[in-house]
Amino acid sequence: MITTIIVIAVVAVLVLWVISVQRKLVSAEEIVKNAMSQIGVQQSSRWDALTGLVELLKSYNEHEYNTLRDVIAARSNIGSNSSAAEAQAQEDLITKVMSRISVVAEQYPNIKADTMYVNTMNSVNTYENQVRMSRMTYNDSVTRYNRMIRQIPDSIVASIFRFTEKDYLKEVAAKADMPSLKI
Numbered sequence: 001m002i003t004t005i006i007v008i009a010v011v012a013v014l015v016l017w018v019i020s021v022q023r024k025l026v027s028a029e030e031i032v033k034n035a036m037s038q039i040g041v042q043q044s045s046r047w048d049a050l051t052g053l054v055e056l057l058k059s060y061n062e063h064e065y066n067t068l069r070d071v072i073a074a075r076s077n078i079g080s081n082s083s084a085a086e087a088q089a090q091e092d093l094i095t096k097v098m099s100r101i102s103v104v105a106e107q108y109p110n111i112k113a114d115t116m117y118v119n120t121m122n123s124v125n126t127y128e129n130q131v132r133m134s135r136m137t138y139n140d141s142v143t144r145y146n147r148m149i150r151q152i153p154d155s156i157v158a159s160i161f162r163f164t165e166k167d168y169l170k171e172v173a174a175k176a177d178m179p180s181l182k183i
Helices: 002-057 062-073 084-107 109-113 115-150 154-160 173-177
Strands: none
Touching (some): 062 084
């Protein structure tokens, strides 16, 4: 009788522990998803600002306007279920558009004097900083999550419920060489 009670108590403790760990892992995974979603929100804001800049370029250079409009049309939304690679692909597109805008602004100095250009570039720079912060938050969240699913004993529960490691967002080496868009 006592043996049965001890076995039931041990099983109950194990079940409660598994439930507790599973809930902790789900919570950590949701934090990672939220962080990725925040990156998407900030990227969307930057896309909106860049679209405004492209519209401004229309009056200066029709060819560049059409090219940039086509690049912007290729964008996709980043959400909570997006991968680090998808977020990086969007960053690469944004970098491409920003570089092209910078080249056009150098060719047409009147653009840099335009109030809309100045205000929009200030917004783009603000969103860029917010994306940087969101990327850091995402990578910090991924670190905590990956640590949880790899450390014993939580790794046992993680493997049972098929929690997998998340990828980190990589720093873009080209951004260090990118010309400043500040006026």
